[in-house]
Amino acid sequence: MNQLITAIKSLITLTREEESVVNGLFKPLELKSGNYFVEEGELCRYVGFIESGLVRYHMNDDGNQKTLYFSREGEFVCNYQSFLPKVPSNTSIQAIEDTRMQVITYDNLQRLYKTVREGEKLGRLAIEGVFLSSLQQLKSFYRDSPAERYQQFLSAYPELAQRIPQYHIASYVGIKPQSLSRIRKKLVAGK
Amino acid sequence: MNQLITAIKSLITLTREEESVVNGLFKPLELKSGNYFVEEGELCRYVGFIESGLVRYHMNDDGNQKTLYFSREGEFVCNYQSFLPKVPSNTSIQAIEDTRMQVITYDNLQRLYKTVREGEKLGRLAIEGVFLSSLQQLKSFYRDSPAERYQQFLSAYPELAQRIPQYHIASYVGIKPQSLSRIRKKLVAGK
Numbered sequence: 001m002n003q004l005i006t007a008i009k010s011l012i013t014l015t016r017e018e019e020s021v022v023n024g025l026f027k028p029l030e031l032k033s034g035n036y037f038v039e040e041g042e043l044c045r046y047v048g049f050i051e052s053g054l055v056r057y058h059m060n061d062d063g064n065q066k067t068l069y070f071s072r073e074g075e076f077v078c079n080y081q082s083f084l085p086k087v088p089s090n091t092s093i094q095a096i097e098d099t100r101m102q103v104i105t106y107d108n109l110q111r112l113y114k115t116v117r118e119g120e121k122l123g124r125l126a127i128e129g130v131f132l133s134s135l136q137q138l139k140s141f142y143r144d145s146p147a148e149r150y151q152q153f154l155s156a157y158p159e160l161a162q163r164i165p166q167y168h169i170a171s172y173v174g175i176k177p178q179s180l181s182r183i184r185k186k187l188v189a190g191k
Numbered sequence: 192m193n194q195l196i197t198a199i200k201s202l203i204t205l206t207r208e209e210e211s212v213v214n215g216l217f218k219p220l221e222l223k224s225g226n227y228f229v230e231e232g233e234l235c236r237y238v239g240f241i242e243s244g245l246v247r248y249h250m251n252d253d254g255n256q257k258t259l260y261f262s263r264e265g266e267f268v269c270n271y272q273s274f275l276p277k278v279p280s281n282t283s284i285q286a287i288e289d290t291r292m293q294v295i296t297y298d299n300l301q302r303l304y305k306t307v308r309e310g311e312k313l314g315r316l317a318i319e320g321v322f323l324s325s326l327q328q329l330k331s332f333y334r335d336s337p338a339e340r341y342q343q344f345l346s347a348y349p350e351l352a353q354r355i356p357q358y359h360i361a362s363y364v365g366i367k368p369q370s371l372s373r374i375r376k377k378l379v380a381g382k
Contacts, residue, residue: 081326084319113312120311121304127315128275131322135272138326142333 004049004102007074011125012118025112026102031055031095037077040092044082046103050075053099054160056168059091067172069137070096070157070164077101080130096168141174149173150183195240195293198265202316203309216303217293222246222286228268235273235280237294241266244290245351247359250282258363260328261287261348261355268292271321287359332365340364341374 001009004026005019014022029048031037037055038044050073057068057079068091071077082089083106104112113119140149150173154161161169170180192200195217196210205213220239222228228246229235241264248259248270259282262268273280274297295303304310331340341364345352352360361371 080319081323084323113315118311120309120315124304124311124315124318127318127322128271131318131325132272132275134322134326135329138329 003051003074007049007076008122012116012122014116014118018116021115022112025108026104029101029103031099031101033095033097033099035095037093037095037101038079038082038089038091040090041088042082043086044079044089044093046105047076047078047083047109048101048103050077051100051102053095053101054097054163055099056094056096056164057091058094058171065171066141066174067168068141069172070160072157072160076126076130078130080127080134096164146173146175146179147183147186150180151187194242194265198240198267199313203307203313205307205309209307212306213303216299217295220292220294222290222292224286224288224290226286228284228286228292229270229273229280229282231281231283232279233273234277235270235284237296238267238269238274238300239292239294241268242291242293244286244292245288245354246290247285247287247355248282249285249362256362257332257365258359259332260363261351263348263351267317267321269321271318271325287355337364337366337370338374338377341371342378 001019002023005014005022008014008022026049029037029046031053037046037048040059050071052073054070054072055077056070058065059068060066077093079089079091079093081087081091086106109123113123116122140152144152150169153169153172157164166180167177170177173180173183175183192210193214196205196213199205199213217240220228220237222244228237228239231250241262243264245261245263246268247261249256250259251257268284270280270282270284272278272282277297300314304314307313331343335343341360344360344363348355357371358368361368364371364374366374
């Protein structure tokens with residue numbers, strides 16, 4: 001059983017036939033490190049499931065590029081604010097490692113909802129999860145201090161600190177790389 | 192046919208029998224003006240459908256009470272960030288007119304998803320709508336200027352400007368009532 005089917009089966013039950021239907025509605029997409037899944041101003045055409053690799057969500061905030069979050073293997077990736085109402089994306093999603101995905105278009109996702117017995121339930125559960133984490137991320141982005149965001153980063157992505165360049169982590173935290181070094185030193189000294 | 196059923200039938204189809212099931216899963220709730228649907232720190236126990244009246248969402252932001260938005264007759268009301276994961280609400284929802292609702296508990300909503308043929312689809316569509324509007328509201332709350340927020344208020348709630356006290360509108364816009372008067376004068380002068 002492939003990773004995509006395993007992820008879906010953690011939310012709903014699928015028959016063998018439905019597994020084939022789902023596999024037929026997704027198609028593979030490979031992104032080299034640096035390539036974009038969607039760029040700001042474009043329509044986000046797919047929901048992707050990451051089989052291997054890592055992507056970074058970023059947006060312009062008063063002229064500065066801010067990193068909003070990261071998604072890695074085993075996670076779904078999409079800017080639903082563009083994908084659902086079919087309007088241009090205000091966020092870019094960029095591979096920061098060579099990344100292999102399975103992607104599904106809007107129309108095929110509607111087919112999945114209709115043809116898979118528990119398809120609508122999958123849609124509801126997936127969007128509930130995305131809804132809660134997006135609100136949390138956005139609130140943190142505007143309200144939390146850099147030190148708080150760095151500690152949240154370490155607990156949310158403990159094993160990613162090694163895979164993500166320091167300047168991307170600094171951009172996620174909302175500070176310059178030099179300031180991140182200072183926070184890290186303080187954290188080490190405080191332990 | 193009651194308003195709740197009409198609202199649900201704008202999203203999915205319901206048989207006569209399912210209409211009875213839905214009506215049986217909701218119960219009426221009346222709030223006097225000033226009463227709370229949920230208070231900050233409490234669990235949000237219901238999704239409500241407003242039959243008549245008006246509510247205001249507000250939260251503390253660094254010690255100041257900020258108005259996030261309003262919901263009126265014909266709309267659903269809930270703090271999903273509390274209701275879905277069953278954690279205390281970070282937002283209060285307060286009636287600002289005498290308000291009549293139909294409300295459903297978490298457990299009854301799960302029953303609705305299971306027993307109504309298109310129940311899961313209703314859940315998916317409803318949460319998609321809430322997801323998009325919540326993100327938009329939250330971004331506007333942190334990023335837009337008071338003048339922008341006032342104009343958005345007028346276009347989002349044109350007929351509510353008469354029903355909502357000026358100090359609540361000022362709190363939604365993010366300024367003192369006196370400053371709102373100045374913005375209104377400028378808008379009138381600029382027309």
